[in-house]
Amino acid sequence: MYLAAAAPGLIRSLTLVEPPAFGISDSPEVVATRDQLKQLWADHSIDRFDFWSRFCELIGEPPWPRRPLPPQLDDGVRALMHSRGPWEARPDWTTLRSAQFPKLVISGGHHAGFEEIADTIARRTVAERCTLPGRRHMVPQVGNPFNGLAEDFWQRADSALSNKG
Structure with a gap:
């Protein structure tokens, strides 16, 4: 966009x-997920596997089933953790x-x-x-x-x- x-x-x-x-959007459905995503991004103590598991839960996708994450997915999660939050879209x-x-x-x-x-x-x-x-x-x-x-x-x-x- x-x-x-x-x-x-x-x-x-x-x-x-x-x-x-x-x-x-400030609809209740969007605000609830946005608030949870902000909390996830703010938790700098979380490891990549737990970040990905929680992220998947929030967006309605099944997480990777076991540790460790495959290398390509791990690289993508690392980038996601350090990217702009999905609530910043304007x-x-x-x-x-x-x-x-x-x-x-x-x-x-x-x-x-x-x-x-x-x-x-x-x-x-x-x-x-x-x-x-x-x-x-x-x-x-x-x-x-x-x-x-x-x-x-x-x-x-x-x-x-x-x-x-």
Whole structure:
């Protein structure tokens, strides 16, 4: 969203999947998760395995079942622990709403906070909105329903762009 708002003239379309923008809504579902995520990020005594387990619980995903984390996952968790918190999102709604490119927001239908975030983004940016249940936060893993939806959206975006040209 940040890059699209920074250079809207360079964007052909924007697809957001389960966007973790916990700073854009004050609904009870979002606030509850946001507060818990802030507590998690603030706990500097927690190790990566416990951080990941708690993070997965908060976003509705199953954690890695046993210690240790696999090396690639461990590297990703280390980066996540030191990244900006998902409550810091403050996109430029005015630019995104007025941008001429098509927008699509997809969620997995598994977490009230993510549903509210997706609804808020769709409403504020005039985006298409879709829910694809079955794989929780890992929406692309539903396979053909996701692939078909994304391909159809991108084809319509290309067609709209061609008709303007």
